[in-house]
Amino acid sequence: MARTIRKTKMLATAAVLTVAGLALSGCAGDGSETEDGKTLKLWHYEGADSAMGKAWAEAIKIFEEETGAKVEFEEKSFEQIQKTASQVLDTDAAPDLMEFNKGNATAGFLASTGLITDISDAVAEYGWDEKLAPSLQTTAKYSEDGVMGGDTWYGIPNYGEFVGVYYNEDAFAAAGLEIPATYDEFVSVLDAFVAKGITPLAEAGAEYPLGQLWYQLALLEGDRGFVDDYQLYKNPVDWQGPEVTSATETLKEYVDKGYIASDVSSVKAEDAGVSFINGTSPIFVSGSWWFGRFVTEATGFDWTMNAFPGADLSLGSSGNLWVVPENAANKELAYEFIDITMRPEIQAIIGNNGGLPVAVDPADITDEKSAELIETFNGVLDADGLSFYPDWPAPGFYDVLVQELQGLVTGVQDVKTTNTNLGEQYDEGTADFR
Numbered sequence: 001m002a003r004t005i006r007k008t009k010m011l012a013t014a015a016v017l018t019v020a021g022l023a024l025s026g027c028a029g030d031g032s033e034t035e036d037g038k039t040l041k042l043w044h045y046e047g048a049d050s051a052m053g054k055a056w057a058e059a060i061k062i063f064e065e066e067t068g069a070k071v072e073f074e075e076k077s078f079e080q081i082q083k084t085a086s087q088v089l090d091t092d093a094a095p096d097l098m099e100f101n102k103g104n105a106t107a108g109f110l111a112s113t114g115l116i117t118d119i120s121d122a123v124a125e126y127g128w129d130e131k132l133a134p135s136l137q138t139t140a141k142y143s144e145d146g147v148m149g150g151d152t153w154y155g156i157p158n159y160g161e162f163v164g165v166y167y168n169e170d171a172f173a174a175a176g177l178e179i180p181a182t183y184d185e186f187v188s189v190l191d192a193f194v195a196k197g198i199t200p201l202a203e204a205g206a207e208y209p210l211g212q213l214w215y216q217l218a219l220l221e222g223d224r225g226f227v228d229d230y231q232l233y234k235n236p237v238d239w240q241g242p243e244v245t246s247a248t249e250t251l252k253e254y255v256d257k258g259y260i261a262s263d264v265s266s267v268k269a270e271d272a273g274v275s276f277i278n279g280t281s282p283i284f285v286s287g288s289w290w291f292g293r294f295v296t297e298a299t300g301f302d303w304t305m306n307a308f309p310g311a312d313l314s315l316g317s318s319g320n321l322w323v324v325p326e327n328a329a330n331k332e333l334a335y336e337f338i339d340i341t342m343r344p345e346i347q348a349i350i351g352n353n354g355g356l357p358v359a360v361d362p363a364d365i366t367d368e369k370s371a372e373l374i375e376t377f378n379g380v381l382d383a384d385g386l387s388f389y390p391d392w393p394a395p396g397f398y399d400v401l402v403q404e405l406q407g408l409v410t411g412v413q414d415v416k417t418t419n420t421n422l423g424e425q426y427d428e429g430t431a432d433f434r
Helices: 005-015 019-024 050-069 080-086 107-112 120-126 134-138 167-172 183-195 211-219 224-232 243-257 269-277 288-297 331-340 345-350 368-380 397-409 415-429
Strands: 039-044 070-075 095-098 162-170 283-287 303-306 316-318 320-321
Touching: 039 050, 039 331, 050 331, 050 345, 070 162, 070 368, 080 095, 095 107, 095 283, 095 331, 120 331, 120 345, 134 316, 134 320, 162 288, 162 368, 183 283, 183 316, 211 224, 211 368, 224 345, 243 397, 243 415, 269 288, 283 288, 283 331, 288 368, 303 368, 316 397, 320 331, 345 368
Parallel strands: 039 070, 039 095
Antiparallel strands: 095 320, 162 283, 162 303, 162 316
């Protein structure tokens, strides 16, 4: 059951940002300084072999060469930073710069409690706002209550993510089908695969991405106003309105028509992804975070990823944020480092290693598959299409979506009941912000 955001904030003090433990557990530096007497304490949780890990390692080299300062880097796990940040950031053990998750219950919570710095002046000085699309800026700016989309900058993302559709091109060719460009063509493709005895969509109802598909179907009927109401609490969401009703009805139809397996409620995301990798399912609606894995593992056939056909809006957001703790000892050094990560050469490293840079020169992308992904993402950005994720507005709403959509696809409850239950839990979880 969803809890109110106020209750979640109380719990978050102990659990939402446990970066403190990170700093205190085997990560504390020896306090040594460079000849220039400056040290930047940096925390992030990207693996060394990831796109961001590789890019930021190069940024560290450039930073040390250009500033004469030393970087004291401490790699934390995502869980460490989520669970301990609120404790450590209120002490002298706080880093100067750290990666932190975007969203109301995470970066927004830190902003509303004064634990991270208002960096608006630095944004203006370095011109970062000119490099970030409006929908990317939404996750970096918060109100005094910690609601994203506010007027004050509290973080900077330098990569992004989105949900699209992965297609097995070999399976399409074998079936005499073409990659759909419109939603009607998409449905026709689903019907064609079913007629051949193939369940076309890899899906998972025991966790994501079934809820993401549901939200994407709502976005087909919605506009930016719907997104602002749903995500930013601009106006009440009509849970029996056309957007939500169409999404829930259509998802039920997908199961009834055999587009999705009848046992989807017990399937997990890993199983859905593997069914695409091994060629069992020709279509997978999910995020760009699978892209690098598919490049490595889905090697038995040609495949591509496109934005959801016929949609002006797509699930997605910025990546996580660089945030500067209020207790940081070297804020100016933090801003210099952020600026380096926004440079074309660092953005190119992200892009050529399977990531989605936010300010890259397309000419710098030499990997053909990566260029295809970035082009699709840039198309979503150019259309101001990023619309965030369905579980973001209310703490605990991810679990609510999973549970209610399981009830829908198994036939335990009808469309109206599903929407009513979702609406009640959404309203409870967002009450403090409306």
